[in-house]
Amino acid sequence: MDKLVIRGGRKLGGAVPASGSKNAALPLMAAALLSENGTSDLHRIPDLKDIRTFSALLTRLGAVIDYDGATLSIDAGNMESVQAPYELVKQMRASIYVLGPLLARFGHASVSLPGGCAFGPRPIDLHLMAMEKLGATVTIDKGYIEATVKGGRLNGAHIDFPISSVGATGNALMAAVLADGVTTIGNASIEPEIVALCGFLEAMGADIEGTGTTTLVVRGVRSLGPARFSNIFDRIEAATLLTAGAITGGTVRVTDVEPSHLATVLGKFEEAGCSVVTDTESVTLQSPETLLRTDVIANPYPLFPTDMQAQWIALMTQAKGISEIIDRVYHERFNHIPELNRLGAHIEIRENEATVHGPKRLTGTTVMSTDLRASACLVLAGLVAEGVTEVLRIYHLDRGYERIENKLLALGADIERQSYQEFR
Numbered sequence: 001m002d003k004l005v006i007r008g009g010r011k012l013g014g015a016v017p018a019s020g021s022k023n024a025a026l027p028l029m030a031a032a033l034l035s036e037n038g039t040s041d042l043h044r045i046p047d048l049k050d051i052r053t054f055s056a057l058l059t060r061l062g063a064v065i066d067y068d069g070a071t072l073s074i075d076a077g078n079m080e081s082v083q084a085p086y087e088l089v090k091q092m093r094a095s096i097y098v099l100g101p102l103l104a105r106f107g108h109a110s111v112s113l114p115g116g117c118a119f120g121p122r123p124i125d126l127h128l129m130a131m132e133k134l135g136a137t138v139t140i141d142k143g144y145i146e147a148t149v150k151g152g153r154l155n156g157a158h159i160d161f162p163i164s165s166v167g168a169t170g171n172a173l174m175a176a177v178l179a180d181g182v183t184t185i186g187n188a189s190i191e192p193e194i195v196a197l198c199g200f201l202e203a204m205g206a207d208i209e210g211t212g213t214t215t216l217v218v219r220g221v222r223s224l225g226p227a228r229f230s231n232i233f234d235r236i237e238a239a240t241l242l243t244a245g246a247i248t249g250g251t252v253r254v255t256d257v258e259p260s261h262l263a264t265v266l267g268k269f270e271e272a273g274c275s276v277v278t279d280t281e282s283v284t285l286q287s288p289e290t291l292l293r294t295d296v297i298a299n300p301y302p303l304f305p306t307d308m309q310a311q312w313i314a315l316m317t318q319a320k321g322i323s324e325i326i327d328r329v330y331h332e333r334f335n336h337i338p339e340l341n342r343l344g345a346h347i348e349i350r351e352n353e354a355t356v357h358g359p360k361r362l363t364g365t366t367v368m369s370t371d372l373r374a375s376a377c378l379v380l381a382g383l384v385a386e387g388v389t390e391v392l393r394i395y396h397l398d399r400g401y402e403r404i405e406n407k408l409l410a411l412g413a414d415i416e417r418q419s420y421q422e423f424r
Ligand code: UD1
Pocket: 022, 023, 024, 026, 094, 121, 122, 123, 124, 125, 126, 127, 128, 163, 164, 165, 166, 167, 168, 193, 300, 305, 306, 307, 328, 329, 330
């Protein structure tokens, strides 16, 4: 296994580019299954473990994938299977994204239930509800979602989501584009990742109205063709790198970004006393003498992202005063708190609300986490902790951050990847 060894205390400075977005890339890859012939080319696909896991799943279904570390080409012309097996789905919950495309194209899908999640319950009822609304019969059998549609073709319907779900919106879209008739998706997610998916589906020939709004109207078409599409940048990675600048008292510029996707987070950096300058495709953050406390509530886009909650808590350990951080998307997503406290933070947790008492001097030790963003939070804490912090099990980090240690090294951090053996 690999760990990151960080000697904290260096002010970061300089410029680094953001990578392509993982969370946008996965539904784009799933959508490519909707084309019966030809090859779709997806550009700016980050070289990440999750991308390789999802590629393995699509390959198992019979798609032919070629990936050079940036452009991922998918030929789904000769699909052989509609079954997404447990051994692949369990590695990544986003595998559920194949449900909509398989059902829409083949009239049948068999997708393993994803199983538990490190940060609390993550149901898939809304994905299933959307498929049923579109005319599918859905049953759960031996741990698998079995979805079929009579006559092989879904029917347009009105789908109204009771809560905002990125994944369920994506699945509903990918199913509706090949359905007979018109589908309306109410309370749709407006995350940039969903906007990107709409863009790719349209390039494939789909008819979608209302992109970027909470009401999507999809007029089903008979078939879709392959397309080329450039993925969006990773707003969470970009915000994490900016936080690395802020937590170390440095000045960091992240390029290759769409600043509007980061508006709420950038506003919070300003509230914390940082100076933030944006141009068309970069953000520069300059730290203040003293970081100020801020309260944050994680909510669906365009509000503060739950995927930045853990990193923000790390930042607030260095801010003056008491910060309240609430997560309204995932109420139990707080695995990082005990580990931050082991580094010297003073954070209390009550239900879905963390109270961070800052500033606290952090001192390095060995820490470990059980999910992606919590790992990022511990790396950030390590950058400011005195002495050496070792972050174990960074395979979580590798799922969603493309060579993060190289980016932090480029900004002047003292960080190194080492392999180690874990004894159980
Ligand atoms: C995506 C992101 C994840 C991010 C999350 C919220 C990917 C691959 N992952 O996950 O990084 O943290 O959005 O921004 O893009 N819910 C239900 N029933 C469902 C589906 C969701 O109750 O069928 C709930 C969830 O438990 C959660 C909320 O809806 O409380 C939002 O989840 P959702 O937007 O669906 O998250 P994901 O798409 O799984």
